[in-house]
Amino acid sequence: xxxxxxxxxxxxxxxxxxxxxxxxxxxxxxxxxxxxxxxxxxxxxxxxxxxxxxxxxxxxxxxxxxxxxxxxxxxxxxxxxxxxxxxxxxxxxxxxxxxxxxxxxxxxxxxxxxxxxxxxxxxxxxxxxxxxxxxxxxxxxxxxxxxxxxxxxxxxxxxxxxxxxxxxxxxxxxxxxxxxxxxxxxxxxxxxxxxxxxxxxxxxxxxxxxxxxxxxxxxxxxxxxxxxxxxxxxxxxxxxxxxxxxxxxxxxxxxxxxxxxxxxxxxxxxxxxxxxxxxxxxxxxxxxxxxxxxxxxxxxxxxxxxxxxxxxxxxxxxxxxxxxxxxxxxxxxxxxxxxxxxxxxxxxxxxxxxxxxxxxxxxxxxxxxxxxxxxxxxxxxxxxxxxxxxxxxxxxxxxxxxxxxxxxxxxxxxxxxxxxxxxxxxxxxxxxxxxxxxxxxxxxxxxxxxxxxxxxxxxxxxxxxxxxxxxxxxxxxxxxxxxxxxxxxxxxxxxxxxxxxxxxxxxxxxxxxxxxxxxxxxxxxxxxxxxxxxxxxxxxxx
Amino acid sequence: xxxxxxxxxxxxxxxxxxxxxxxxxxxxxxxxxxxxxxxxxxxxxxxxxxxxxxxxxxxxxxxxxxxxxxxxxxxxxxxxxxxxxxxxxxxxxxxxxxxxxxxxxxxxxxxxxxxxxxxxxxxxxxxxxxxxxxxxxxxxxxxxxxxxxxxxxxxxxxxxxxxxxxxxxxxxxxxxxxxxxxxxxxxxxxxxxxxxxxxxxxxxxxxxxxxxxxxxxxxxxxxxxxxxxxxxxxxxxxxxxxxxxxxxxxxxxxxxxxxxxxxxxxxxxxxxxxxxxxxxxxxxxxxxxxxxxxxxxxxxxxxxxxxxxxxxxx
Numbered sequence: 001x002x003x004x005x006x007x008x009x010x011x012x013x014x015x016x017x018x019x020x021x022x023x024x025x026x027x028x029x030x031x032x033x034x035x036x037x038x039x040x041x042x043x044x045x046x047x048x049x050x051x052x053x054x055x056x057x058x059x060x061x062x063x064x065x066x067x068x069x070x071x072x073x074x075x076x077x078x079x080x081x082x083x084x085x086x087x088x089x090x091x092x093x094x095x096x097x098x099x100x101x102x103x104x105x106x107x108x109x110x111x112x113x114x115x116x117x118x119x120x121x122x123x124x125x126x127x128x129x130x131x132x133x134x135x136x137x138x139x140x141x142x143x144x145x146x147x148x149x150x151x152x153x154x155x156x157x158x159x160x161x162x163x164x165x166x167x168x169x170x171x172x173x174x175x176x177x178x179x180x181x182x183x184x185x186x187x188x189x190x191x192x193x194x195x196x197x198x199x200x201x202x203x204x205x206x207x208x209x210x211x212x213x214x215x216x217x218x219x220x221x222x223x224x225x226x227x228x229x230x231x232x233x234x235x236x237x238x239x240x241x242x243x244x245x246x247x248x249x250x251x252x253x254x255x256x257x258x259x260x261x262x263x264x265x266x267x268x269x270x271x272x273x274x275x276x277x278x279x280x281x282x283x284x285x286x287x288x289x290x291x292x293x294x295x296x297x298x299x300x301x302x303x304x305x306x307x308x309x310x311x312x313x314x315x316x317x318x319x320x321x322x323x324x325x326x327x328x329x330x331x332x333x334x335x336x337x338x339x340x341x342x343x344x345x346x347x348x349x350x351x352x353x354x355x356x357x358x359x360x361x362x363x364x365x366x367x368x369x370x371x372x373x374x375x376x377x378x379x380x381x382x383x384x385x386x387x388x389x390x391x392x393x394x395x396x397x398x399x400x401x402x403x404x405x406x407x408x409x410x411x412x413x414x415x416x417x418x419x420x421x422x423x424x425x426x427x428x429x430x431x432x433x434x435x436x437x438x439x440x441x442x443x444x445x446x447x448x449x450x451x452x453x454x455x456x457x458x459x460x461x462x463x464x465x466x467x468x469x470x471x472x473x474x475x476x477x478x479x480x481x482x483x484x485x486x487x488x489x490x491x492x493x494x495x496x497x498x499x500x501x502x503x504x505x506x507x508x509x510x511x512x513x514x515x516x517x518x519x520x521x522x523x524x525x526x527x528x529x530x531x532x533x534x535x536x537x538x539x540x541x542x
Numbered sequence: 543x544x545x546x547x548x549x550x551x552x553x554x555x556x557x558x559x560x561x562x563x564x565x566x567x568x569x570x571x572x573x574x575x576x577x578x579x580x581x582x583x584x585x586x587x588x589x590x591x592x593x594x595x596x597x598x599x600x601x602x603x604x605x606x607x608x609x610x611x612x613x614x615x616x617x618x619x620x621x622x623x624x625x626x627x628x629x630x631x632x633x634x635x636x637x638x639x640x641x642x643x644x645x646x647x648x649x650x651x652x653x654x655x656x657x658x659x660x661x662x663x664x665x666x667x668x669x670x671x672x673x674x675x676x677x678x679x680x681x682x683x684x685x686x687x688x689x690x691x692x693x694x695x696x697x698x699x700x701x702x703x704x705x706x707x708x709x710x711x712x713x714x715x716x717x718x719x720x721x722x723x724x725x726x727x728x729x730x731x732x733x734x735x736x737x738x739x740x741x742x743x744x745x746x747x748x749x750x751x752x753x754x755x756x757x758x759x760x761x762x763x764x765x766x767x768x769x770x771x772x773x774x775x776x777x778x779x780x781x782x783x784x785x786x787x788x789x790x791x792x793x794x795x796x797x798x799x800x801x802x803x804x805x806x807x808x809x810x811x812x813x814x815x816x817x818x819x820x821x822x823x824x825x826x827x828x829x830x831x832x833x834x835x836x837x838x839x840x841x842x843x844x845x846x847x848x849x850x851x852x853x854x855x856x
Contacts, residue, residue: 007603008586008596008634010624013648014723015552015582015681017809019774026779082831094855171769174778283779377763381813381853390813392763397785454556458621458832460600529840529850539560539567539834539856 027283028290029181034263034367035291037298038184038360039123042336045257046295050234050316051495052253054246057299058238063247064254065292067482068261071438072288073475074445075262076281081448081459081472087371088441089378094536095444095451099522102384103514108437109375110406111510113368115430117162117410118417120365121155126333127361129154131354134214134332135347142331148418155414158365163407165366166373167398173366180363187356188294191340195301198343203305210342215330222310225329229313229320238303252489252496256431259438261288263367277460298336306339314339323497369406376402382535384521426506429498432490433507439483445476454538543708545839546570549756549806550827552681553581553652554623558659560834560856565672567856568838572707573672576806577679577716577756578827579659580652580686583624584644587612588634595628623829625651649683656686660693668695675705679716679756679806680727699754701737704744709843710801711751713741718757718807719788722770735790742798749846751800758805759792761785762815764824767808795820802839802848812853821848828855 012018035041049057078091088109093101125145133141144150165173204222211221226232261284302311314334320326337357341350377399380390389401416423449456449470456462456470464471490498522532546564551557565573587597587606595606597615599622606612616626627647629637637643663674675697678686690698699705699714706712717727717737729737738755745751758764765787769777776782786808795803795817803822812826812835825837834856840849 006596007598008588009598009638011584011586011637011644011648013582013645014725016578016721016723016725016807018582018723019768019770019776023775023779026776026781030779030781082828082833169783171778171782171784174782178778377813383852387814387816390763391816392761397761397763455831455833458556458618458830460602463600463602530852534568534838534852535854537854537856539564541556541559541563 024279024283024286027280028286029178030263031261031284031287032290033177033181033363034260035258035287036360036364037257037291037294038188038337038357039127039364040257041291041295043123043126043333045254046299047315047333048253048319049250050229050312051319052246052249053233053235054242055250056236056238056240056242056247057250058296059240059243059247060250060254061292061295061299063243064251064258065289067251067478068258068288069285070475070478070482071259071442072261072281072284074442074472074479076277076284077461077464077472077475078441078445078448079280080277080461081456087374088437089375092440092444093382094455095448096440098382098384098532098535099515099518100440102379102382102518103511104437104440105375106379106514106517107510108434110372111409111514112430112433113372113406114409114413116368117159118151118155118414119430120162120368121151121158121414124158124361124365125151125154127335128354128358130332131335131338132351135338135351135354137214146331152415152418155418156411158368159407159410159414161362161365162368162410163403166369166403166406169397170370173370176366177363180359183356183359184363187337187353187359191337191353191357192297192301194340194343195305198305198340200305200307202343203339204307206342206345207339209345211330217329221329225317226310226313228327228329229316232309234309234312234316238299238308249489249493249495252486252493255435255486258288258291259435261285261291262438263371277464302336306336311336369403369410372406373399373402376405382532383525383530384518384532422502425500426503429490429500429503429507432487432498433510435483435487435490439480439487442476442479442483446473446480448476449473454541543572543710543841543843544568544570545707545752545837545841546573547576547804547823547837547839548574548825548827548834549576549679549804550578550809550829551575551834552578552623552827552829553620553625553655554829554832555617555620556832557623557829557834558662560832562663562666562674564834564836564856565667565670565674568854570838571672573674574712574754574804575674575676576714576754576804577677578681578806579656579676579678580682581623581625581655582681584627584648584651585619585624586634586637587615587626587628589628589630591631597626599624621832625655627651649685652683653685653689656689660689660696663693664695673697673707675699675712675754677714677716677754677756678727680718680721680725682716683726701741702744704741707752709750710841711745712754713744713751714754715741716756719786719790721786722774731788731790734788735793738790738794742794745798745800748799749801751798753795753800753803755788755791755794755803755805756807757788757791758808758811758824759795759803759815759817759822760787760789762787762792762817762822764805764811764813764815764822765808766811768810792817795822801846802841804837814851814853821851823851823853825853 089101089105129145208221211217317328318333321328337353341353377390379385391401392399466474490496525532546568587595589595597604619626667674677698701715704711704713717729720728765785766783767786768780769782769784799819803820805824809827815822823837825835828835836854839851842849
């Protein structure tokens with residue numbers, strides 16, 4: 001019964017498309033698997049803390065989480081304003097214009113993923129193949145995996161895996177991803193329990209014994225690891241001081257991993273309201289903050305179980321070998337689940353743990369090319385790319401041309417990566433390009449209430465303001481500042497090893513290529529009588 | 543000949559206004575609304591004791607005090623494709639308890655809305671030379687057919703009533719294969735195939751035939767919709783897409799090979815596809831945002847070919 005002052009509810013009739021939305025869990029799942037703690041987090045971010053000897057990881061994690069919260073608000077806002085837009089390309093094109101959007105999205109969601117294929121392959125190598133080869137003492141395989149040929153083969157496996165996922169389609173992959181989530185969480189839970197209830201002395205002894213057994217090391221390998229990393233204090237003991245200063249320098253490393261909670265959630269049903277904005281936002285927010293909490297728990301447990309100095313020394317020694325600046329006590333990356341499994345002194349059990357942890361990779365790596373298909377299709381529907389690239393095979397509905405446009409260059413890039421040492425430095429900036437695309441989207445979010453006033457005002461988001469300023473503009477500004485600061489640090493500071501001039505030129509060439517494609521398409525289509533500027537031109541209402 | 547094709551406006555007043563202006567804006571000879579004209583929701587504006595009115599839009603509760611405020615609120619409601627209805631507290635309570643009352647009111651507002659749209663079209667396009675076509679589809683009650691058929695400027699068509707367009711024949715069908723919502727014009731594939739046969743009987747030559755079939759062809763990528771659970775919630779957060787188009791429509795296109803095939807129904811599946819020699823288009827729909835998604839198609843009447851097409855978000 002309606003009570004005076006109670007909000008009346010609307011009446012719906014039977015009509016197509018009236019769905020009940022989605023569960024917060026689904027939104028959480030995509031976000032959580034995208035900012036993948038085990039793959040990106042452990043390998044890209046938490047392994048490099050030793051490069052910032054004055055930084056505090058706990059402070060850096062909290063600060064990054066707070067800033068990423070604004071990126072989540074920005075993207076949830078854009079989703080609620082343009083729910084079927086399908087991502088950065090359409091959001092940017094509607095606010096900033098088709099040319100800018102095409103250049104930023106095509107580089108950030110298509111071209112650059114060719115270069116990410118070797119990055120994904122590296123993670124598959126160090127988290128699955130190399131640990132398994134080491135556990136079964138397949139020395140020839142371990143050597144092969146570390147060779148150029150081995151790297152190329154792992155790249156091919158990664159590219160093939162991503163291609164299979166695109167062919168299977170998102171429905172099947174979403175199921176696989178859900179199983180991967182449960183498996184991955186179970187495996188992580190087990191390792192956390194080992195780290196919680198195991199003692200450091202127990203680990204030290206297990207590490208020394210297993211290293212001797214698997215890698216033929218002698219003596220106290222634990223102590224040798226600390227020694228090879230340059231001493232007892234690779235990083236400060238855990239704490240929160242300094243909260244800023246050196247801790248801030250860790251943030252651009254963390255951004256390599258934690259920048260993508262906005263992945264996925266781009267679609268929800270009709271007859272929507274503010275609750276949908278909150279639902280999408282909370283899904284991504286949970287993904288972000290659960291990951292941050294897992295990272296904090298891991299750091300605390302790593303300090304207790306491995307020893308904080310050892311954990312960082314082992315990682316630093318690994319990177320010193322990669323960069324040719326030092327030695328390590330063991331020949332593979334000190335993958336934390338593998339190290340933790342040493343306490344069981346059971347090769348089979350260790351192999352099972354490594355394999356089950358592989359679910360983190362499978363549930364994440366499949367999305368390598370899925371987003372590219374969307375962008376390629378969108379650009380083809382806008383007549384910027386040829387119509388044919390959006391063709392799907394009649395029998396299996398596989399986007400054949402789009403797939404080829406992703407796979408073939410990725411294989412070529414992988415070959416160059418594996419066999420040309422110089423080329424590896426060319427793609428160092430690959431991680432930056434996605435941040436540039438997000439930066440463009442945050443600018444679009446800032447301008448949205450003014451550039452697309454009608455669109456904005458008809459959305460549930462229009463009600464949310466901070467001191468009279470649209471929430472999406474406030475969140476977009478903070479996100480842009482955060483991304484801008486990270487980009488500046490990546491470009492300016494050699495600490496992050498991505499301010500390589502050749503790499504910058506190489507990445508710049510990608511933007512130039514995208515721009516050339518756009519301009520050629522514009523001229524070509526104009527001759528056909530198609531005006532690309534008309535795509536987002538608003539028709540007058542009165 | 544230049545066609546401007548939109549679909550699935552679902553009562554969005556702002557989209558209809560844009561549609562009526564689109565002919566002049568894009569220099570189109572014919573503007574076509576491919577179906578699903580009417581809205582899906584009514585927003586009650588409830589009169590409270592003391593003379594104020596309560597309403598909620600997009601989960602935001604508003605108390606309206608003046609006629610101007612009610613008018614402004616109603617406009618916002620209509621721009622999203624919903625129908626504002628003013629009701630007393632008793633009426634509101636009665637409607638909450640009785641589905642028949644809701645259905646009756648829905649029918650009234652849908653017919654009123656359609657009549658108003660037809661009148662707007664008459665005002666706007668009479669004497670301009672721009673032809674306007676609007677066909678009902680699965681989400682439209684049958685009662686609007688008579689209103690459209692009786693309109694002066696607005697033309698309409700169905701399986702039995704083709705529309706001649708500058709030497710081309712456009713055959714229309716608003717019926718679709720079954721949906722989880724059991725809407726007004728749904729039929730199993732065999733019955734749909736019969737309806738298509740009836741429609742195609744009016745087509746003389748594939749090269750001068752344009753299909754305006756609301757249901758997209760199955761597996762054409764113009765028909766990818768989010769998979770749904772039995773309770774109509776999204777499978778895997780809406781990421782799991784599934785082809786839900788009509789196999790009969792696809793079979794008809796493959797067999798008859800019309801010049802052009804225009805579709806809608808699946809709002810999120812904007813795109814183009816070639817099925818043999820036929821160009822098939824679904825411009826999609828973002829009616830709630832007030833964005834008019836459309837396909838602009840230029841046809842060479844002499845060569846009987848599609849010269850160009852473009853999907854726009856106006």
